Amino acid sequence: MTYNETEILIKKYLNGETTAEEEKLLAREVAREDVPDDWKVIAGMLGELTVDEALFDQMMAERKTKPRIVRLWPWVAAACVAALLIVFLGPPREETVSQPQIAKVECESHSDIQVEETEIKAVEVKATEPKEQDTGQSAVNPQQTRKKKHKASVSRRIAKEDQEAPALRPVEERDAIPYEDPQIQFAVQARTLRERGNRVIQRVSINGLPSNNYQLNDL
Amino acid sequence: MTQEEFEHIAPALRELMLSVGRSFFGNDDDAEDVAQEGLVALLRFIDRMESGVRHDALAIRVAKHCCMDMVRKRKSSPILALQASKGRAVSGKMHGDVAPPGCDTGASPHEHLEAKELYEAVNEAVKHLKPSERRLFEMRQIEGLELDDIVKQTNIAKPSIKSIVSAARKKVFAEIKERLRT
Numbered sequence: 001m002t003y004n005e006t007e008i009l010i011k012k013y014l015n016g017e018t019t020a021e022e023e024k025l026l027a028r029e030v031a032r033e034d035v036p037d038d039w040k041v042i043a044g045m046l047g048e049l050t051v052d053e054a055l056f057d058q059m060m061a062e063r064k065t066k067p068r069i070v071r072l073w074p075w076v077a078a079a080c081v082a083a084l085l086i087v088f089l090g091p092p093r094e095e096t097v098s099q100p101q102i103a104k105v106e107c108e109s110h111s112d113i114q115v116e117e118t119e120i121k122a123v124e125v126k127a128t129e130p131k132e133q134d135t136g137q138s139a140v141n142p143q144q145t146r147k148k149k150h151k152a153s154v155s156r157r158i159a160k161e162d163q164e165a166p167a168l169r170p171v172e173e174r175d176a177i178p179y180e181d182p183q184i185q186f187a188v189q190a191r192t193l194r195e196r197g198n199r200v201i202q203r204v205s206i207n208g209l210p211s212n213n214y215q216l217n218d219l
Numbered sequence: 220m221t222q223e224e225f226e227h228i229a230p231a232l233r234e235l236m237l238s239v240g241r242s243f244f245g246n247d248d249d250a251e252d253v254a255q256e257g258l259v260a261l262l263r264f265i266d267r268m269e270s271g272v273r274h275d276a277l278a279i280r281v282a283k284h285c286c287m288d289m290v291r292k293r294k295s296s297p298i299l300a301l302q303a304s305k306g307r308a309v310s311g312k313m314h315g316d317v318a319p320p321g322c323d324t325g326a327s328p329h330e331h332l333e334a335k336e337l338y339e340a341v342n343e344a345v346k347h348l349k350p351s352e353r354r355l356f357e358m359r360q361i362e363g364l365e366l367d368d369i370v371k372q373t374n375i376a377k378p379s380i381k382s383i384v385s386a387a388r389k390k391v392f393a394e395i396k397e398r399l400r401t
Contacts, residue, residue, distance in 0.1 A: 013388065014385065014388050014389050014392060015381075015385045016380075016381040016382065016383075016384035016385030016388060017381065017385075019365070020363060020365055037396075037399070038396070040337060041337065041392060041395045041396060041399070042392070044337045044338060044340070044341040044395065045341060045360070045388060045391055045392060045395070046360065047341075047360045047361060048284055049280045049281065049283075049284050049360070049361060049363065050280075050360065050363065052280075052283055052284040052286075052287040052288070053280050053283045053284070053363070055287050056243065056283040056284075056286055056287055057283075059243075060242070060243070
């Protein structure tokens with residue numbers, strides 16, 4: 001309210017024409033600091049009840065219009081702690097095998113031979129006929145000549161086995177043999193792998209294929 | 220109103236004051252303080268309170284005054300504010316030691332003295348009014364009754380009430396100005 005408006009309201013008050021709401025409004029104005037002396041007298045006449053009621057209503061109105069600041073971080077922190085507690089303190093999951101898992105697949109074709117073929121092919125042995133060499137050279141490298149002969153024999157054998165090996169077919173569901181116990185499944189698979197590995201080793205050692213360790217080859 | 224009549228209506232008035240205090244402070248401890256201070260203040264007005272009349276409006280005004288009084292005291296005294304935050308009761312009086320409204324209790328002693336002088340001048344000027352003028356003046360100023368309510372209670376016509384109240388206020392205003400000038 002402006003100064004003039006307050007003065008008009010004071011005159012209305014002294015004439016007994018103000019309502020309760022107008023008197024509360026007047027009380028808010030005259031109760032401020034640094035007001036004229038006449039206004040202080042009016043404040044005294046209005047009385048502490050009227051002035052305090054006006055201030056009370058003003059404060060309550062300001063609280064309603066003031067936006068409430070809601071802090072979310074305590075709730076987020078509590079939710080994180082609760083989630084962590086549930087994860088770490090919750091009961092362990094019981095792993096139940098609802099369906100028997102597929103343990104191995106037996107194909108009609110010989111899978112061992114397939115594995116050995118890939119092993120041998122990775123070496124890249126080329127079947128070559130021993131060429132006629134000078135007597136001087138053959139005398140100098142008899143070892144190399146023997147190695148070449150071995151390679152040629154191995155490659156012939158592989159080619160023969162390729163012809164003999166039946167055609168591969170894709171794995172079907174009927175090939176699957178389910179296992180009831182996962183431990184037995186694992187043991188069987190491990191044994192199978194071991195056996196394959198032993199066969200590969202035997203094959204390599206029988207055929208005398210050179211290894212990657214060239215120092216051992218000379219021994 | 221007699222003390223027995225006041226004791227009869229005190230529980231209902233206390234509930235009103237509790238609700239006012241709870242809505243303002245938001246906790247029951249401070250609301251209990253408001254209700255306690257309010258009942259004590261109303262007890263001082265018992266002589267002026269008429270029997271057979273509802274004093275709900277007066278009780279609410281007194282409760283609001285007690286709330287503001289507590290706020291002023293906490294502002295002036297950090298210790299009281301700390302005690303209030305811990306839920307302890309804050310005692311105070313409606314009259315006497317409490318500075319009148321419009322004067323912050325944190326004000327200088329001179330301002331506090333000025334406010335007290337004004338307060339006493341108003342009381343003295345009201346005492347010098349005629350009984351009819353004083354009654355209507357207090358009904359408007361203290362009880363906060365509207366003209367219609369005063370008409371119902373006094374059976375006086377509204378224009379008459381207006382003129383009587385106007386005359387009373389002008390007298391009080393002039394006397395206070397004279398008193399403060401001297």
